Amino acid sequence: MTHPNSAAIREAALRPLDGAGAGFWALLTGLSLITAWGLAAWGYQLVHGLHVTGLSDRIFWGTYETNLVTFIGLSYGGAVVSAILRLTGAEWRSPITRLAEATALVTLLIGAVFPVIHLGRPERLWEMFTRPNLSSPLVWDLIAVMTYLFATMVFLYLPLIPDLAAAREEYAARGGPRWRVRLYDRLSLGWSDAPQQKRLLEWGVGVMSVLIIPLAVTVHSVLSWAFALTVREGWHSTIYAPYFVIAALYSGVAAVILVVAAFRRAYRLQAFIETRHFRYLGFLMLTLGLTYLYFTFSEYLTEGYANTRASVEVLGLLLQYRFAPLFWSFVVGGVLLPVALVAVPRTRTAAGVTSAAALVVAAMWLKRFLIVVPAEALSLMPGGLAAYRPSWVEVSITIGAAAAIPLLLMLFFRVFPVLAVWEMEHGGVQGVPARGDD
């Protein structure tokens, strides 16, 4: 195939900034209403207290922790697709890096709200900063998430600078709108494509690509330790940190596929984002899915074979009794089916891979729920099983948060170019020569 030329890339990246059709406004209104409903539910919870949730003194962490782990997990796609593929010089990634990095930032922002939503006294959150107890894994969480959030912003911003300069020139030439010219002018920091600037930018992006990987790994490791460092059966496991990281990568790549598919269609980017992009991302997802299945098997075999009373109880709950329908739905719908969709050549199309990704995102929420809740359902002391069913408040907040992700992405890409123009034109920041793939 022939590579699209610079003018075509520029046109495709900047055109969507101009006007929006009725579809955009309809979707924007719909998503805003759902998000507003979620915010209203949060307001209701703030006024009435946490007893409006389905939580109890036995199951005191539930949907909000599940959401926290799930949404922050989705942000991993940005780190992998951008950083790892950048470092390995995988040239095909350049049209989707911007989408991946923006997805990372938005999902992380939404995920980072859930620790606040889950607090009994959110107004005292500042105490985490003024008198942190450094021996608490939750303080490590805070530090890791804040650092990762900052790094994600920088990682998104750096390659954006030349594109903002391009947008500035475009809108300055057209003479408006004024706010766009001013915004792009401020944010592009006087970029003029000078060799010195290029060298600095390439250096900066290179450093961030290396940095973002350990930061991402740290975040989910620390999140997993919040569970694994307790003495609870089902949580207390050495495999938890890598287990969480693989889960995050798996769902993160799936999230990137969904976002790429949506914007490819909405912004008509088929000339740049081809079927092969879905195929490559699909293979990445397949590998991670099988790795996750292997981790799951290893974890439960280790727990179950020892045959201690507590481990048998936890496993029984998951594999045979109360949570078995959810667990087997995850195994079939969240791993086997998506893997099959990608593995079979007939379904390895853009639509097939996108469907697989949708299954993965939904099923990985379920899996996180199965990590958080069953371990609490079992009593530490003599006593029966505890029950938990999310209340309408928890469901509303979850759906509202999920709707906020596409909403924020839509708004973001009304203001910022959807394609990494500069990177596509320059054949990668690392200076890796473009390959005539496919």
Added chain:
Amino acid sequence: MSDNSPDHTPQWAMVIDLAKCVGCDTCTVSCKAENRTPPGVSYNVVLEMELGEFPNVQRYNVPRPCMQCDNPPCVQVCPVSATYKLDNGIVAIDHDRCIGCRYCITACPYGARSFDFGEDYSGEMLGFNDVQAPEYGVDRGPRRRALAPKGTVRKCTFCFHRLERGEEPACVETCIGDARYFGDLNDPNSVVSQLAKSPRAFRLKEELGTGPRVIYLN
């Protein structure tokens, strides 16, 4: 309590004789009344534990207050240091500092902590919201006020406010079988010190190394 010198800090401990516990739940009820705990919060419960397999089964009623561990797993995980060990051995919660993350509930191996979800008994009893127990000697006024420990984690305090008045914890005072003993472990002549040396004495989940201050006799 033989040592009455002013610089002497008692090391509070409780002994519960399981052979004397009849499982009447009076301690649970008196604890709720004394501490005026809201729905879903019980500082003390009586658990039923079965040992052995049929036909050689022994059933115990195990009253479970907070163990006031010497090495409390709940304290190290609190992100804002809102829970800590007092000089007298009691593990306390600062309800004005607790952010309600519930991590300490996760960490406690005894299930001794519960979260105040903000409910009350206003539909079931008169005046529940008018008065709160002066836990740790702090008058918190009516429950509807901001000073109420709603949205924070709550736990047994060994009735700290009663100890300050020279009284025993409510569960000890009301136990119908006199199954509970309370006193100072620093005093070798105290009843709890003597009973702690009994060959019948054991602690819950000793293998975890938490060092509970509640000693059981079986």
